[in-house]
Amino acid sequence: MRDNPRMSPPTAAPTIGFVSLGCPKALTDSELILTQLQAEGYSTSKTYDGADLVIVNTCGFIDDAVRESLDAIGEALDANGKVIVTGCLGARTGDGGGNLVRQMHPKVLAVTGPHATQEVMDAVHQHVPKPHDPFVDLVPAQGIKLTPRHYAYLKISEGCNHRCTFCIIPSMRGDLVSRPVGDVLGEAQRLFEAGVKELLVVSQDTSAYGVDVKYRTGFWDGKPVKTRMFELCEQLGRLAEPYGAWVRLHYVYPYPHVDEILPLMAEGRVLPYLDVPFQHAHPEVLKRMKRPASGERNLERLQRWREACPQIVVRSTFIAGFPGETEAEFEALLDFVREAQIDRAGCFAYSPVDGAAANAIDGQLPQALREERRARFMAVAEEVSARKLQQRVGATMQVLVDHAPALGRKGGIGRSYADAPEIDGQVRLLPPEKASKTLKTGEFTRARIVGTEGHDLVGVPV
Numbered sequence: 001m002r003d004n005p006r007m008s009p010p011t012a013a014p015t016i017g018f019v020s021l022g023c024p025k026a027l028t029d030s031e032l033i034l035t036q037l038q039a040e041g042y043s044t045s046k047t048y049d050g051a052d053l054v055i056v057n058t059c060g061f062i063d064d065a066v067r068e069s070l071d072a073i074g075e076a077l078d079a080n081g082k083v084i085v086t087g088c089l090g091a092r093t094g095d096g097g098g099n100l101v102r103q104m105h106p107k108v109l110a111v112t113g114p115h116a117t118q119e120v121m122d123a124v125h126q127h128v129p130k131p132h133d134p135f136v137d138l139v140p141a142q143g144i145k146l147t148p149r150h151y152a153y154l155k156i157s158e159g160c161n162h163r164c165t166f167c168i169i170p171s172m173r174g175d176l177v178s179r180p181v182g183d184v185l186g187e188a189q190r191l192f193e194a195g196v197k198e199l200l201v202v203s204q205d206t207s208a209y210g211v212d213v214k215y216r217t218g219f220w221d222g223k224p225v226k227t228r229m230f231e232l233c234e235q236l237g238r239l240a241e242p243y244g245a246w247v248r249l250h251y252v253y254p255y256p257h258v259d260e261i262l263p264l265m266a267e268g269r270v271l272p273y274l275d276v277p278f279q280h281a282h283p284e285v286l287k288r289m290k291r292p293a294s295g296e297r298n299l300e301r302l303q304r305w306r307e308a309c310p311q312i313v314v315r316s317t318f319i320a321g322f323p324g325e326t327e328a329e330f331e332a333l334l335d336f337v338r339e340a341q342i343d344r345a346g347c348f349a350y351s352p353v354d355g356a357a358a359n360a361i362d363g364q365l366p367q368a369l370r371e372e373r374r375a376r377f378m379a380v381a382e383e384v385s386a387r388k389l390q391q392r393v394g395a396t397m398q399v400l401v402d403h404a405p406a407l408g409r410k411g412g413i414g415r416s417y418a419d420a421p422e423i424d425g426q427v428r429l430l431p432p433e434k435a436s437k438t439l440k441t442g443e444f445t446r447a448r449i450v451g452t453e454g455h456d457l458v459g460v461p462v
């Protein structure tokens, strides 16, 4: 039975109208959603009059209940226009296999099945942002961040569908679960509003974003957006633009669809920087590692990326001395680093992890040999990297200032698009040429590159 309509008291908090239909199980779902709404500061009402949005919890058990639910949705759409549907009817398929509610009422904002408090809340957040009261809330709108104020990590998914033999992450964190795209974009928006100038997209496998939900269409800002890497990057680039902020992508596997991101990089929507954990280059070693995208022709792919976006910087990590690695396989890895011109490379000597499948692979190499190969690898990688850094001398680059005491009159420390925080190099900023020029932590400056120092550049703010 539908509850009797009742007007809610006037309040400054956004109001969510709630229509609850169906059995006691549906009622407990309604209670959970109402509790969560109130805990987050929304005002709730048992009618849709004057509400900012209406949630209809439906029943799909018998024909009469289906009809009543569909009528209630239609009524709410007519009276209010912004409707989220949840409950059993939301899970029903209609003719031809599509979602029944969407077929009958294509204007609804979101549809979920039963027991979906979080999904319903995600949809509410997308369309009626969570109220925030700085005098009452202990948590700022952008959440608590452990990074400096001007950069932040944005996690887009948790877990991983791969089973690399040296890794135990999937056994700890499970298979890939992508965050709803509207949630991710909402968080990005709040971070930019809070002053973040560099957003670092992280996950275990960024290219796989949305695979688990079959690239489901979510909503952001009232518009449909697919839960997919390209659409996510495109939207993040749009959100970053008014703030002049950077979007940097980490943990991207070289699948063919990553090629679509390159034009976004060439247009400056996301940074022309890709963190691709190759781990090795020889096909046999990659097979033993069970690496994702191991069958891809990575060298050719990298060449194509460089053609599409010549300024692209590629960072990667590698493992030297993996079980069974022959000298020839290791040399193939060195050739790859040279030919692929990896800008920033890190390398670990293989080290067994408790519970990892690689521990059982034949041909474990002595520790000394693993270390020796790591050192040889780093010598080659540093040669490549140093040559590439040298090519930047004379260029003027945009630099995000990480540290600038005394307004940077004596210089400071920053990073260019080629440097992710913590893992890459830096730009050592000399005192500005003009006495009037100041530097501020968390702001951008232009710098003329005048030299290199190891992994770092040296620049003069201009």
Ligand code: SF4
Binding pocket: 160, 161, 162, 163, 164, 167, 168, 169, 170, 204, 205, 292
């Ligand atoms: S190393 Fe492999 S299994 Fe582990 S998180 Fe990365 S892709 Fe997944």
